[in-house]
Amino acid sequence: MAKEPTTLLHIAKALGTSIGTVHRALHDNPGVSAETKAKVLETAKNLGYRPNLAARFLSSKRTLRISANTLQGTTSFWDEVRAGIREAAASYPLENVELEFRTYPHIGEGETEAFQAALRSKANGIVVFPSSAQALRPCMRRAARAGIPVVCVATDAPESGRRGIVAIDTLVSGSIAADLMGRFLGARGGAVAITVSDMGISEHAEKYGAFESTVRSLYPKLRVLKPIEDHGTDDEAFRSFRNLLEECPDLVGVYVTTEASIPVLQAAREAGVLAGLTVITTDLFPDLVPEIRSGAVAATIYQRPRAQGEMAFRMLHKFMVEEAKGTDAVALAPHLVMRGNLDFFLQRQSQELAKEKSDALHHAAPEPAVDFA
Amino acid sequence: MAKEPTTLLHIAKALGTSIGTVHRALHDNPGVSAETKAKVLETAKNLGYRPNLAARFLSSKRTLRISANTLQGTTSFWDEVRAGIREAAASYPLENVELEFRTYPHIGEGETEAFQAALRSKANGIVVFPSSAQALRPCMRRAARAGIPVVCVATDAPESGRRGIVAIDTLVSGSIAADLMGRFLGARGGAVAITVSDMGISEHAEKYGAFESTVRSLYPKLRVLKPIEDHGTDDEAFRSFRNLLEECPDLVGVYVTTEASIPVLQAAREAGVLAGLTVITTDLFPDLVPEIRSGAVAATIYQRPRAQGEMAFRMLHKFMVEEAKGTDAVALAPHLVMRGNLDFFLQRQSQELAKEKSDALHHAAPEPAVDFA
DNA sequence: TTGAAAGCGATACCAG
DNA sequence: CTGGTATCGCTTTCAA
Numbered sequence: 001m002a003k004e005p006t007t008l009l010h011i012a013k014a015l016g017t018s019i020g021t022v023h024r025a026l027h028d029n030p031g032v033s034a035e036t037k038a039k040v041l042e043t044a045k046n047l048g049y050r051p052n053l054a055a056r057f058l059s060s061k062r063t064l065r066i067s068a069n070t071l072q073g074t075t076s077f078w079d080e081v082r083a084g085i086r087e088a089a090a091s092y093p094l095e096n097v098e099l100e101f102r103t104y105p106h107i108g109e110g111e112t113e114a115f116q117a118a119l120r121s122k123a124n125g126i127v128v129f130p131s132s133a134q135a136l137r138p139c140m141r142r143a144a145r146a147g148i149p150v151v152c153v154a155t156d157a158p159e160s161g162r163r164g165i166v167a168i169d170t171l172v173s174g175s176i177a178a179d180l181m182g183r184f185l186g187a188r189g190g191a192v193a194i195t196v197s198d199m200g201i202s203e204h205a206e207k208y209g210a211f212e213s214t215v216r217s218l219y220p221k222l223r224v225l226k227p228i229e230d231h232g233t234d235d236e237a238f239r240s241f242r243n244l245l246e247e248c249p250d251l252v253g254v255y256v257t258t259e260a261s262i263p264v265l266q267a268a269r270e271a272g273v274l275a276g277l278t279v280i281t282t283d284l285f286p287d288l289v290p291e292i293r294s295g296a297v298a299a300t301i302y303q304r305p306r307a308q309g310e311m312a313f314r315m316l317h318k319f320m321v322e323e324a325k326g327t328d329a330v331a332l333a334p335h336l337v338m339r340g341n342l343d344f345f346l347q348r349q350s351q352e353l354a355k356e357k358s359d360a361l362h363h364a365a366p367e368p369a370v371d372f373a
Numbered sequence: 374m375a376k377e378p379t380t381l382l383h384i385a386k387a388l389g390t391s392i393g394t395v396h397r398a399l400h401d402n403p404g405v406s407a408e409t410k411a412k413v414l415e416t417a418k419n420l421g422y423r424p425n426l427a428a429r430f431l432s433s434k435r436t437l438r439i440s441a442n443t444l445q446g447t448t449s450f451w452d453e454v455r456a457g458i459r460e461a462a463a464s465y466p467l468e469n470v471e472l473e474f475r476t477y478p479h480i481g482e483g484e485t486e487a488f489q490a491a492l493r494s495k496a497n498g499i500v501v502f503p504s505s506a507q508a509l510r511p512c513m514r515r516a517a518r519a520g521i522p523v524v525c526v527a528t529d530a531p532e533s534g535r536r537g538i539v540a541i542d543t544l545v546s547g548s549i550a551a552d553l554m555g556r557f558l559g560a561r562g563g564a565v566a567i568t569v570s571d572m573g574i575s576e577h578a579e580k581y582g583a584f585e586s587t588v589r590s591l592y593p594k595l596r597v598l599k600p601i602e603d604h605g606t607d608d609e610a611f612r613s614f615r616n617l618l619e620e621c622p623d624l625v626g627v628y629v630t631t632e633a634s635i636p637v638l639q640a641a642r643e644a645g646v647l648a649g650l651t652v653i654t655t656d657l658f659p660d661l662v663p664e665i666r667s668g669a670v671a672a673t674i675y676q677r678p679r680a681q682g683e684m685a686f687r688m689l690h691k692f693m694v695e696e697a698k699g700t701d702a703v704a705l706a707p708h709l710v711m712r713g714n715l716d717f718f719l720q721r722q723s724q725e726l727a728k729e730k731s732d733a734l735h736h737a738a739p740e741p742a743v744d745f746a
Numbered sequence: 747t748t749g750a751a752a753g754c755g756a757t758a759c760c761a762g
Numbered sequence: 763c764t765g766g767t768a769t770c771g772c773t774t775t776c777a778a
Contacts, residue, residue, distance in 0.1 A: 007755055018765045023757070031763050053467040055755035057427035058770045062757095091687070093695055094426040094467060172714040179713030183671060186559040214713045218668075295591075298556060314464070322466055333717065336709045340552030340587045341545040344706065380771055391749045396773070404747055428771035431754045435773095 006047040014043050053321065054094070063096035064320055066313075067118035069111065069128040070153070072103045076285055076349060077259075077305045078129070081153060084309025085127060092317060107232050108132040115139040119148070125320045126150045127312045133157035149319035153312040154303075155203055162327070164315040168303045169331035170203050174210025176336070177255045177280050177301060182219035184278045184298055189221035190252035193244055195228040195237060197258045207257045222252070230260045238263035245271045253278040262287050265296060284337055284345055292342050302335040302345065379420040387416050426694065427467070436469035437693055439686075440491035442484065442501040443526070445476045449658055449722060450632075450678045451502075454526060457682025458500060465690060480605055481505040488512040492521070498693045499523045500685045506530035522692035526685040527676075528576055535700070536692050539685040541676045542704035543576050547583025549709070550628045550653050550674060555592035557651045557671055562594035563625035566617055568601040568610060570631045580630050595625070603633045611636035618644045626651035635660050638669060657710055657718055665715050675708040675718060 008026075012019045017036065025032045025040035026049075032040075066089070073079040082101060089097045102117060104110035111128075112135055118126050119139065126143060130136045130152055137160045143150050144161025151164040181192055194211055196204035204227075212224045228244060230237035237260035245251060245267060254277060256264050261281040268274040274296060281288060281300040291297045311330050318324045337345050381399075385392045390409065398405045398413035399422075405413075439462070446452040455474060462470045475491060477483035484501075485508055491499050492512065499516060503509045503525055510533045516523050517534025524537040554565055567584055569577035577600075585597045601617060603610035610633035618624060618640060627650060629637050634654040641647040647669060654661060654673040664670045684703050691697045710718050 009755080019756085020758085020766070021764060024764090027757095033763065036764090052431070052755050054427045054430035055770090056757075057467075058425070058431050058772090059755075059757040061770080091691075094430075169717060172717045175713030176709065176711060177713075179711040183557050183711075184559070186557070210713075218712060318464075333708050333714070335706050336549065338549060338552040338556075339591060340548030340550075340583075341706070344542060344545045382771080392772085393750075393774090394748060397748090400773095406747065409747085425771050428754090429773075431756090432771075432773045434754080 005052070006044075006049040007052070008049075010047060011040060011044050011049060014047065015039060057094055057096075063098050064125060064317075065098045065100065065121070065123045066125045066127065066316065066320075067100045067102055067121065067123035069102045069104070069114045069118060069126065071107070071129055071131065072105050077283060077303075078103070080305035080349065081129075081309040081312075084306035084311075085313045086309075087306070088310040088313035088317075095321070104131070106131075108135065112136055112139055115143075119143060119146075124148055125316045127153055127309075127316055128157075128162075129154050130157035130160070131155070133160060136160065149316060151312050151316045151319070153308050154305075155201070158202070163319050164312075164328045164330075166308050166312040166315060166330045167203070167332070168308070168334050170206040171210040172331075173257070173282075173301050173303075173334050174207040174212075175214040176334070177257075178211045178214035179218060180299055180336075181253050181255060181278060181280060182215060182222060185219075185222065185252055187221075188252055189223075190250040191223045191225050191248050192253040192255065193225045193228060193241070193248075193251060194255045195230055195241065195258055195260065195264060197232050198229055199227060204257065211255060225251075230258055232258070232260075234260050234263045238267050242267040242271065245273060251277065253280070255280045257282050259283055259285070261291075261297070261300075265291055284349075289342070289346065292337065292339060295339060299336055299338045302337045304332055304335055307332055378425070379417075379422045380425070381422075383420060384413060384417055384422060387420065388412060430467055430469075436471050437498060437690075438471045438473065438494070438496045439498045439500065439689065439693075440473045440475055440494065440496035442475045442477070442487045442491060442499065444480070444502055444504065445478050450656060450676075451476070453678035453722065454502075454682040454685075457679035457684075458686045459682075460679075461683040461686035461690075468694070477504070481508065485509055485512055488516075492516060492519075497521055498689045500526055500682075500689055501530075501535075502527050503530035503533070504528070506533060509533065522689060524685050524689045524692070526681055527678075528574070531575070537685075537688040537701045537703075539681050539688060539703045540576070540705070541681070541707050543579040544583040545704075546630070546655075546674050546676075546707050547580040547585075548587040549707070550630075551584045551587035552591060553672055553709075554626050554628060554651060554653060555588060555595060558592075558595065558625055560594075561625055562596075563623040564596050564598050564621050565626040565628065566598045566601060566614070566621075566624060567628045568603055568614065568631055568633065568637060570605050571602055572600060577630060584628060598624075603631055605631070605633075607633050607636040611640050615640040615644065618646060624650065626653070628653045630655050632656055632658070634664075634670070634673075638664055657722075662715070662719065665710065665712060668712060672709055672711045675710045677705055677708055680705055 008019045008022050011022045021032060021036060022040050025037040026044060068082060068085050070081055071078045089099055102114040104114055108131055111131055115136060116139055126148060128150060136157060140150055140157060140160035140162055149163040152162050153166050156165045194208055196208055199205050208227045215222050215224050228240045230240060241264045254264060268277055279297045281297050284300055284302050288300060292300060315328055381392045381395050384395045394405060394409060395413050398410040399417060441455060441458050443454055444451045462472055475487040477487055481504055484504055488509060489512055499521060501523060509530060513523055513530060513533035513535060522536040525535050526539050528540065529538045567581055569581055572578050581600045588595050588597050601613045603613060614637045627637060641650055652670045654670050657673055657675050661673060665673060688701055
């Protein structure tokens with residue numbers, strides 16, 4: 001029943017032409033008349049031609065140059081994203097994958113340079129964290145025009161011509177945080193705050209929207225305050241939250257969607273109200289560990305950086321190798337970390353770091369890592 | 374810097390022998406003197422030989438026959454595990470993978486027959502849900518002796534010679550359930566119950582242990598009762614829980630680790646105590662949806678069947694294709710489903726079913742699915 | 747026990 | 763514009 005797959009030779013014979021012509025036609029290389037090309041394409045479709053990728057890899061000496069442009073490892077988040085990319089790359093052992101890591105120190109700083117460098121180095125696929133999508137858009141469109149697939153990770157870059165996006169589902173994050181907040185507070189009523197980086201970023205607006213609407217519909221005794229914007233700085237997070245504490249004496253909970261949870265905790269602690277606050281944070285980094293362990297933070301929404309890296313690579317690979325068309329989007333469900341399962345996640349993180357270290361030892365030539373300061 | 378990879382020819386030339394001999398030596402095929410074999414193996418190691426898998430797939434006509442032996446889709450759990458396996462298989466587009474699905478209707482019923490059938494059909498890799506590991510052990514050891522890698526999914530089969538195991542981390546499940554229970558109950562004290570299938574199964578004993586110890590250390594006002602065993606039947610779950618309700622008037626919460634959450638809810642409802650109970654369940658199936666939506670179930674620990682299927686396939690693939698040695702174990706973190714994010718997971722499930730359906734249409738010959746009643 | 751050689755299916759180049 | 767062909771690295775078969 002399983003008839004053997006169609007090859008180039010089959011198509012060539014069916015048309016009374018040669019394998020070389022068929023190949024050129026299928027790849028619209030120059031040197032094929034429009035007429036024969038059309039015929040080839042048609043019979044290829046009719047015979048259900050699927051290229052044999054093993055043969056392709058064997059004969060073509062092409063290596064997949066992939067540039068992964070991400071933020072420097074200020075916290076462990078981006079280190080883990082990179083580890084995920086590395087791991088996914090290693091799980092395709094047949095191809096020549098060449099990973100290049102480019103990093104930039106801060107949001108909106110050096111990322112266009114890094115992207116341009118990737119293009120210059122003839123990367124034929126890019127994974128990027130578009131920290132300020134606006135600035136990056138021109139380069140990204142250029143990549144798109146050149147046929148270089150780009151996959152965004154963690155944040156989307158709208159209207160950029162990117163082929164794919166891998167991120168945590170913001171609606172899930174916002175609404176699970178809301179539901180937990182409501183359940184944790186039980187019968188208590190009062191105000192709940194939420195901090196975001198910038199409401200101009202759609203992801204953050206979405207998280208807020210999901211949080212607010214879920215609280216409103218499920219826990220009417222709670223009242224969601226207008227979002228605090230910290231614009232990515234600890235300082236602003238601290239001051240805004242301290243002000244909020246003064247203005248709003250019936251605050252019972254706060255959901256921090258950014259990485260600036262430490263300053264929020266500190267402000268609450270200094271004001272002496274931490275014990276009465278239910279705090280839900282985002283991500284997992286060393287400074288947060290004791291706060292979770294002590295119960296100051298009830299739960300944190302873990303955005304699975306490693307899984308994001310893995311998925312981003314796989315998606316990019318699909319575009320590059322399987323010639324997948326169109327665009328693709330993956331929204332991952334976040335994990336919930338609490339005192340009870342904290343150690344599991346910490347252990348996992350340290351495993352990754354260990355693995356990465358041993359990888360570095362195995363490879364004679366470490367992959368180039370360029371830093372765009 | 375990147376010196377080109379070593380090939381069989383390199384080894385052959387280095388030893389002044391032929392590529393055929395080298396090949397035979399590396400695969401310990403018959404017809405090589407012990408002496409030359411040793412030399413080949415050594416220089417292969419010295420030169421850092423890594424087989425070119427693309428070339429291997431191209432020349433060998435071998436197809437990977439993989440049998441996936443699982444429980445029938447009484448709930449959607451196993452359907453999704455199978456969907457995950459299918460999807461992972463599709464993501465390796467270079468190999469000839471032939472999937473065979475064998476199912477059995479109930480725990481401990483027909484699974485050895487299914488396993489033996491897989492062996493008979495010359496499967497060279499098996500994914501199995503060992504519903505009663507005891508009974509399966511002999512076949513599994515036979516597979517191990519024959520060099521056929523077996524990966525367990527959802528439940529481990531100790532001492533069976535299996536090469537890998539993919540499951541949800543039981544300690545994480547138990548302790549996150551405990552932590553949630555404690556937080557949900559807030560200041561309330563009282564007794565909390567836990568139902569398991571059978572304490573003789575190590576996974577269940579572990580979940581209980583994690584739940585109990587986390588509650589004890591973090592929420593001393595709560596008291597964990599001895600586990601209720603339902604032995605996989607709704608009937609027993611119902612009766613045991615009803616009895617418990619009578620005996621224990623200060624029950625404030627229950628954690629159902631099995632699929633028998635509906636009878637537990639029913640018993641509580643009939644006794645008129647449901648409203649005062651905090652219920653945490655396991656998995657996500659149609660009957661549970663309204664209970665979550667109404668708030669009767671506070672949260673459910675979702676065991677990510679699709680991710681389990683995917684991982685199991687990938688692991689098996691690694692053993693079969695990359696000739697990975699030793700054994701491997703993956704413990705996945707469960708997801709938490711509550712009212713707030715319920716729709717996300719439901720939508721995801723229906724997407725899978727839709728995808729599966731369209732897959733079925735695409736493939737002319739549906740993969741054989743054998744049912745062992 | 748070993749060597750030699752014919753494929754596998756696509757790529758890429760050269761000659762017509 | 764098109765046809766022919768060497769090549770990639772490995773598996774497999776046939777001779778020696």
